[in-house]
Amino acid sequence: MRVPFVKMHGLGNDFVVLDGRTESVPAMTNALAAALADRHTGIGCDQLVLLEPSDAADFRMRIFNSDGSEVEACGNATRAVGLLHGAAARIETAGGLISASPAEGGISVEMGQPRFDWDRIPLAYAMDTLTMPVGWEDLDAPTAVNVGNPHVIFFVPDTDAVDLARLGPEIEHDPLFPERINVNVATITARDSIRLRVWERGAGLTRACGTGACATAIGAMRRGLVDRAVTVTLPGGPLRIEWRDDDEIVMTGAAAESFRGAFDPADYGA
Template structure:
């Protein structure tokens, strides 16, 4: 049996496995089975903590409910950082992912601030299928059009809308995720700018669907909103699960501040899920 933690950041929920002391063979099939909310445990992402490489405190591997691997997950980064920091008695740790190193620090009030790295703005960074201006993509479907795109270690496109409640996210999200413009698929954000300091956001996550919160999506949203002059370089991004405080620093790095929580702990039979 393998111990696990069920954690979440603003309702964006994770099954966290610890493979630092013993390797765990977590296949795509096992991830899909564990992620089944009716027959498994259920998660937005499966997180595997692996031994720390040089220069980091832990390596974090991220698997989506469809078994695909993701390069970044902001809410999970805070969750994993909080575990490692508590173990080590530290207020600052570095979480390494396949997309790079993410420093995280403890703040008062149970909050954690993650440096999610620089926003990548080139069409090849996202990536997109062909050369174009990432500030205005030639993409429309139903009531949405003209998104902006960037990479936060994973591909994001943000549609800015006047009335978020009128957008059929569950209907158009999966179609936009798989549009030929995105050769690696994309996370799709639907954002309503309420003021220069406040944005409402609903995300359709690549490989996961609608989630209560998406940290990398909030990062992409503040970057794309600021690039279009809709907000300044900092704002509160209000997701269905709660708010994240966002800042796009002058050096291009995006800072994300929010809470973490453990819902419960347990054990799972990894071999049974793999079968």
């Protein structure tokens, strides 16, 4: 049995999408997700996305990082799936219900409401999450936000000067973060503009991270550094983030289909 897939990306953050809503797909395991994501011996992607039927929404989206770990949310993947679906949809995720719809500039996603309590990030022990009394070398006093998955954000003079490839995994695996953490380093360039780089939990350095853009924008807004609508520019391109008065985060940006293909699960031990 050959299984069809769609290769997609959001600003260079790339996905292998398996549509199990109407087609038969193999039972997804951490090992199979990692094998398919491998860029040398698999299809290659930052995240594998599995679509399934849902009783609570139009469909369910499961997300696996390239190391095989399953995660709660992915903003860029949601935009890609919204493009693939082709119409407005409510989507069930492990991080909660979200919605996606076509919009000017690509796909607009309602990401839900941010969480700030230390045990909702989660952290290993109680502390102020707006200005955390912790640091790693020159990176200190971050803010933490959960936007469906956990993020810590450092505001720095020059995001490109940070050795994120070295510090990212150290912070990701710090015991302070019992479920690991996504690491963001951001530079404020105007009241409506942020530059951002992200070390993604389970995936490493990435060209774009939708939840990272949302978390960083919310962290900057909480600190009064920017207004309630900003453009966050990542290495792969810009995302527009708005924190509405009803506490909902809305992210808008581009997504694209790269190609389609099929694979034999037996080639990957399934």
